[in-house]
Amino acid sequence: xxxxxxxDAVARNALLAPTLQDHVAEPxxxxxxxLGSQVYVAFFGGCxxxxxxxxxxxxxxxxxxxxxxxxxxAGVIGLAATLVFAALAISGSDxxxxxxxxxxxxxxxxxxxxxxxxxxRDNIYQVFYAASEDQDEAYExxxxxxxxxxxxxxxxxxxxxFGIS
Amino acid sequence: MPADFTLxxxxxxxxxxxxxxxxxxxxxxxxxxxxxxxxxxxxxHYELDEPxxxxxxxxxxxxxxxxxxxxxxVLALAEAERDDLAAAERASLAALHLDxxxxxxxxxxxxxxxxxxxxxxxEQIVDLAARSDPYAREVPRTRALIELLRGHNRKVARISExxxxxxxxxxxxxRIRGVALVNTGDAHGARDSLGTAVRDDxxxxxxxxxxxxxxxxxxPLLWPMLPLxxxxxxxxxxxxxxxxxxLRALGLxxxxxxxxxxxxxxxxxxxxxxxxxxxxxxx
Numbered sequence: 001x002x003x004x005x006x007x008d009a010v011a012r013n014a015l016l017a018p019t020l021q022d023h024v025a026e027p028x029x030x031x032x033x034x035l036g037s038q039v040y041v042a043f044f045g046g047c048x049x050x051x052x053x054x055x056x057x058x059x060x061x062x063x064x065x066x067x068x069x070x071x072x073x074a075g076v077i078g079l080a081a082t083l084v085f086a087a088l089a090i091s092g093s094d095x096x097x098x099x100x101x102x103x104x105x106x107x108x109x110x111x112x113x114x115x116x117x118x119x120x121r122d123n124i125y126q127v128f129y130a131a132s133e134d135q136d137e138a139y140e141x142x143x144x145x146x147x148x149x150x151x152x153x154x155x156x157x158x159x160x161x162f163g164i165s
Numbered sequence: 166m167p168a169d170f171t172l173x174x175x176x177x178x179x180x181x182x183x184x185x186x187x188x189x190x191x192x193x194x195x196x197x198x199x200x201x202x203x204x205x206x207x208x209x210h211y212e213l214d215e216p217x218x219x220x221x222x223x224x225x226x227x228x229x230x231x232x233x234x235x236x237x238x239v240l241a242l243a244e245a246e247r248d249d250l251a252a253a254e255r256a257s258l259a260a261l262h263l264d265x266x267x268x269x270x271x272x273x274x275x276x277x278x279x280x281x282x283x284x285x286x287x288e289q290i291v292d293l294a295a296r297s298d299p300y301a302r303e304v305p306r307t308r309a310l311i312e313l314l315r316g317h318n319r320k321v322a323r324i325s326e327x328x329x330x331x332x333x334x335x336x337x338x339x340r341i342r343g344v345a346l347v348n349t350g351d352a353h354g355a356r357d358s359l360g361t362a363v364r365d366d367x368x369x370x371x372x373x374x375x376x377x378x379x380x381x382x383x384x385p386l387l388w389p390m391l392p393l394x395x396x397x398x399x400x401x402x403x404x405x406x407x408x409x410x411x412l413r414a415l416g417l418x419x420x421x422x423x424x425x426x427x428x429x430x431x432x433x434x435x436x437x438x439x440x441x442x443x444x445x446x447x448x
Contacts, residue, residue, distance in 0.1 A: 015293070018255070020283070025247065105406065112399075128280050
C-alpha cells in the first residue's frame with residue numbers, strides 16, 4: 001500500500017472511532033427561551049440578570065460545561081467593567097447624563113459572547129428537539145423569569161454600583 | 166391480501182407511511198422472515214414519528230439478517246430520534262464496518278454526530294462521503310444541515326440553491342433554503358421556498374406553520390418590519406440604541422426623541438401585528 005494510502009487509512013480509522021458513547025439520552029427537553037429575547041434582560045436588568053438567564057438557558061440547551069463557564073466569565077467581565085465605569089463616572093448621588101445608558105450598553109456587549117455561545121445548541125434544539133417548528137410553541141416565554149431577573153439582578157447591580165461610587 | 170412490498174416501498178417514498186403499513190399488514194410467515202418487510206416497516210414507523218417502534222422493527226429485521234446495512238441505518242436514525250445517540254453511533258459504525266464507502270451511511274452517521282453538536286467531526290465524515298461519491302444528493306443535504314446548525318445561513322442558502330439548480334423540484338432543498346432565509350430575514354425568499362416545500366408535503370403541520378409565519382412576514386401590514394427582520398432582534402436593538410444615543414451625542418435631542426418614539430412604536434407594533442396576521446392566515 002502506498003504511504004499516502006496508509007496515512008489516509010489511519011486518519012479514516014481515527015475519524016470512525018466512537019465519540020458518543022458517554023451521551024446520556026434525554027428525548028424530552030425543557031423548552032428554552034428565545035436567544036433574541038435575552039437582549040431585553042440585558043438592557044433593562046444589566047450584567048447579573050442576563051448572565052443568570054443565559055446560564056439557565058445554556059443548561060436547558062445542554063451547552064457543555066466549559067462553554068457555560070465562559071458565559072459566567074463574560075458576565076463577570078461585564079460586571080467588572082460596569083463597576084469600574086461607575087467608580088470613575090459616578091460620585092455619590094451625582095449621576096451624569098448617559099451613565100445609565102452606558103451601563104446598559106456594557107451589559108449588551110457582555111451578552112454578545114453569551115449569545116454566540118448558546119447559538120449553536122439553540123440551532124440544534126430547533127432542528128432536532130423542538131416539539132413544534134412554530135417558534136411560539138417551541139420556546140418558553142421569558143416574560144416571568146426575565147422580569148424576575150431584571151428586578152433581582154438589577155437591584156443587586158444597583159447596590160454594587162452605588163456601593164462602589 | 167398478501168403483503169405488497171413494491172406498493173409499501175412506493176408509499177414510503179411518497180411520504181404516506183400509514184398506507185405503507187397497510188400494504189404490509191397482510192404479511193404471512195415467509196414475508197415476515199424477510200429483511201425487506203422489516204426495513205419497510207421500520208421506515209414507515211420512522212416517518213410516522215414513532216422511533217421506538219421503528220427501532221424495534223429494525224432490530225427484529227437485524228435478528229434475521231445482522232448484516233443488513235439498510236436496517237442498521239434505520240436503526241441509527243430511530244435511536245437518534247429517541248436521543249439514544251450512543252446506540253445510534255453503534256448502529257452507524259456497524260453499518261460502516263459492513264459498507265465503509267456508502268455515502269448515505271456516512272451521511273447518516275454525520276447526522277447523528279451533528280445532533281450531538283460534534284459538527285467538526287460530522288463535516289469530516291461528510292467530506293469522506295463526498296470523496297466516495299461526489300454526486301450523492303445526501304452529501305450537500307447533510308452539509309447544508311451542518312452549516313444550518315453552525316448558523317451559517319447564507320452558506321446554507323448557497324448550497325441549497327446549487328441543489329435546486331440540479332433539481333428544481335427537490336423539496337428538501339426548498340425546505341432547508343426556506344429555513345435559512347427565515348434566519349437571514351429574507352422573508353420573500355423564505356415564503357417562496359417554504360411554500361414550494363409545503364405543496365410537496367401538505368401533511369407536515371410543522372412545516373406549514375413555518376411557511377405561514379414566512380407568509381405573514383411578507384404581508385403589506387408588516388412591511389415596516391422587513392428591515393428589522395434582516396437585522397434580527399439583537400441587531401435591531403444595537404442599531405436603535407446607536408441611532409438614539411448617537412443623535413443625542415450630536416446634540417440633536419429632538420431627533421433622538423423622535424427616534425425613540427419610532428423605535429418603541431415599532432417594537433409594540435411587531436408584538437401585536439405579527440401574531441394577529443398569522444392567526445388570520447391560519448383560518
